[in-house]
Amino acid sequence: MKRFAQYAYLILVYGFLYIPIIVLIVYSFNDSKYSLNWEGFTWGWYESLFANDTLLKVALNSVMVATLAATLATLIGTLAAVVVYRYEFFGKQLLKGLIFILIMSPDIVMGISLLILFVSLQITLGFATLLVAHITFCIPFVAVTVLSRISGFDKNLIEAAKDLGASEFQTFHKVILPLLMPAVVAGWLLSFTLSMDDVIISFFVTGPTFEILPLKIYSMVRLGIKPEVNALCAIMFGLTLVIVITAQSLLKEKK
Amino acid sequence: MRTYNRFKQLSLGGIWLWLIVFALLPNLMVIAASFMARGEGEFLAFAFSVASYRRMLDPLYLGVLSSSLYWAALTTLLCLLVGYPFAYLLTRMPKRLRPLLLLLVIIPFWTSSLVRTYAMVIILKTKGVLNQLLLGLGVIDQPLELLYTDTAVIIGLVYALLPFMVLPVYASLEKLDPRLIEAARDLGARKIRIFLEIILPLTLPGIIAGSMLVFLPGLGCFYISDMLGGAKSLLVGNLIRDQFLSARDWPLGAAASVLLTLLMGLLLWAYYLSARRAGRGGLP
Numbered sequence: 001m002k003r004f005a006q007y008a009y010l011i012l013v014y015g016f017l018y019i020p021i022i023v024l025i026v027y028s029f030n031d032s033k034y035s036l037n038w039e040g041f042t043w044g045w046y047e048s049l050f051a052n053d054t055l056l057k058v059a060l061n062s063v064m065v066a067t068l069a070a071t072l073a074t075l076i077g078t079l080a081a082v083v084v085y086r087y088e089f090f091g092k093q094l095l096k097g098l099i100f101i102l103i104m105s106p107d108i109v110m111g112i113s114l115l116i117l118f119v120s121l122q123i124t125l126g127f128a129t130l131l132v133a134h135i136t137f138c139i140p141f142v143a144v145t146v147l148s149r150i151s152g153f154d155k156n157l158i159e160a161a162k163d164l165g166a167s168e169f170q171t172f173h174k175v176i177l178p179l180l181m182p183a184v185v186a187g188w189l190l191s192f193t194l195s196m197d198d199v200i201i202s203f204f205v206t207g208p209t210f211e212i213l214p215l216k217i218y219s220m221v222r223l224g225i226k227p228e229v230n231a232l233c234a235i236m237f238g239l240t241l242v243i244v245i246t247a248q249s250l251l252k253e254k255k
Numbered sequence: 256m257r258t259y260n261r262f263k264q265l266s267l268g269g270i271w272l273w274l275i276v277f278a279l280l281p282n283l284m285v286i287a288a289s290f291m292a293r294g295e296g297e298f299l300a301f302a303f304s305v306a307s308y309r310r311m312l313d314p315l316y317l318g319v320l321s322s323s324l325y326w327a328a329l330t331t332l333l334c335l336l337v338g339y340p341f342a343y344l345l346t347r348m349p350k351r352l353r354p355l356l357l358l359l360v361i362i363p364f365w366t367s368s369l370v371r372t373y374a375m376v377i378i379l380k381t382k383g384v385l386n387q388l389l390l391g392l393g394v395i396d397q398p399l400e401l402l403y404t405d406t407a408v409i410i411g412l413v414y415a416l417l418p419f420m421v422l423p424v425y426a427s428l429e430k431l432d433p434r435l436i437e438a439a440r441d442l443g444a445r446k447i448r449i450f451l452e453i454i455l456p457l458t459l460p461g462i463i464a465g466s467m468l469v470f471l472p473g474l475g476c477f478y479i480s481d482m483l484g485g486a487k488s489l490l491v492g493n494l495i496r497d498q499f500l501s502a503r504d505w506p507l508g509a510a511a512s513v514l515l516t517l518l519m520g521l522l523l524w525a526y527y528l529s530a531r532r533a534g535r536g537g538l539p
Contacts, residue, residue: 013341017363020374079266108475109512113281136277168262197367233370240366
C-alpha cells in the first residue's frame with residue numbers, strides 16, 4: 001500500500017511535468033485551426049512552418065548564434081576548468097566563485113548589465129552583442145560540466161606526459177583533452193540548447209535587425225495561439241530531447 | 256622548479272579578460288547606473304543620486320516589489336513541498352530504474368521554459384484541455400477562468416521551475432550517508448527525529464541551492480507572467496523590463512536589478528553557511 005502511494009505520487013508529478021508538453025505535441029498534428037476537438041491527423045502545420053521564409057531565416061539565425069556561442073563558450077569554459085584543476089594561481093577562489101555566481105545570477109540581471117555595457121560603448125545591438133552575451137552565459141555551464149568530469153582524473157597520466165617531455169600545451173592537447181572529450185562534447189551540446197532557448201537575456205541584447213527563434217515565438221504567442229506555434233514548439237522540444245539524451249549518455253560512460 | 260608556462264598564462268589571461276569585461280564590469284555599471292539620474296536625451300545622466308532607491312519606496316513600486324516577493328516565495332515553497340518528497344522517493348527507487356527516472360527530470364530542466372509555459376497556456380485556456388476534461392468528468396459545469404489570473408501565474412511558475420528544485424535536492428539526498436540514518440535508528444531515534452535532525456540539516460545545501468534556482472527566476476521571469484497572467488500581473492522582472500524598454504527609466508530599472516543581486520548574495524551566503532555545516536557531517 002505504501003509502495004503504491006509512492007508510485008502514485010511519482011506518476012502524478014511526472015504527469016504534471018510531461019502532460020502539457022505531450023498535449024502540445026499531439027495538437028500540433030490536429031487538423032483543426034480553432035477547436036480543441038480532434039479532427040484528424042495532419043502534417044499541415046509543419047508544412048506551413050517550413051514554407052514560411054521569415055521563420056526559416058529566424059531559425060537559421062538562432063542555429064548560427066547557438067553554434068558559434070557553444071563553440072567559443074566550450075573553448076573558454078574547458079580551458080577554465082583545466083586551469084582551475086591543474087594550477088594554483090592568484091585569484092583562483094575568486095574565479096571559481098565568479099563561475100558559481102554566474103550560474104546562479106538571474107537572467108534578467110545579466111541581460112540588463114550587458115545592455116548597459118553595450119549602450120555605453122555605443123555598440124549597435126544585433127548579432128555581435130547577442131553572440132557575446134550567449135558565450136558569457138554558456139561559459140560557466142561548460143566549466144562546471146567539464147570540472148565534474150575532471151575531478152575523477154588520474155594525475156599520473158599528466159605526470160607521465162611531462163616526464164616524456166611534453167610541453168604544457170602538448171599535455172593539454174594530447175592527454176587531457178582526449179580524456180575529457182565526452183564532457184567537452186556534452187558541454188557544447190548543453191550550451192547549444194541554452195543558447196537556442198534563451199529568452200530573457202536575448203530580449204535585452206539583440207536589436208530589430210537580428211531576430212532569433214525564442215523571441216519570435218514569444219511575439220507570436222502574444223498575438224494568440226496558432227497551430228503553427230504548436231508545431232514550432234514541438235520541434236524545439238524534440239531538438240532539446242535529442243540533445244539532452246546525447247549529452248547525458250556522454251557524461252555517463254565513466255572511466 | 257618553475258618554468259614559464261605559456262599555456263597557463265594565455266588561458267588564464269583569456270578567461271579573466273572575458274569575465275572581467277563581460278561579467279564583472281557590466282555588473283559594476285548596473286550599480287553605478289542605479290545611483291545616476293535620469294538623462295534627458297541620453298538614458299543616463301552623470302550625477303550622483305539615490306532618487307531611484309527612494310522611488311522604489313513609492314507605494315506603486317513597493318506594491319510590485321512585495322507582491323513579486325510573495326509570489327516568488329510561494330512558488331519556492333510549493334516547489335519545495337512537491338519537489339522534496341519527489342526527490343526523496345527517486346533516491347528510494349530501484350538502482351536500475353534511477354538513471355531513467357532522473358533523465359525524465361533533466362529533460363524538462365533543459366527544455367525551453369518559453370515552450371513549456373506555452374504548453375501550459377494550452378492546458379489552462381478557458382476552452383483548454385483542463386476545462387474540457389473537468390467538464391467532461393462532470394466535476395464542474397462552468398468552465399474555470401484560469402488563464403490570465405494570479406493562480407495561472409503560480410501554476411506556470413511552479414511548472415517551469417520545479418525541475419530546478421528537484422535536481423539539487425536529489426543530488427544532496429543521494430550524497431547522504433545511509434550509515435548516519437542507520438546509526439540514528441540503532442540509537443532509537445524515531446522517524447520524525449531522524450528527518451528533522453539528520454536528513455534535513457544535511458540536505459539543507461541542496462534545499463537552499465534549489466530555492467535559489469527557483470526564487471530568483473521566480474522574481475525575474477517576465478514572460479511567464481506575461482503569457483499566463485496578462486498585463487495585470489507584475490513581477491520585478493516585468494518592472495525592470497518596462498523601465499528599460501518602454502518607460503526609459505534606466506536608473507530605476509538598475510536599482511531594482513541591484514536589489515535582485517543583493518537577494519542573490521543573501522541566498523548565496525545562506526548556502527555557504529549551510530554547506531559548511533553539512534560538510535562537517537552535521538554532527539557536533
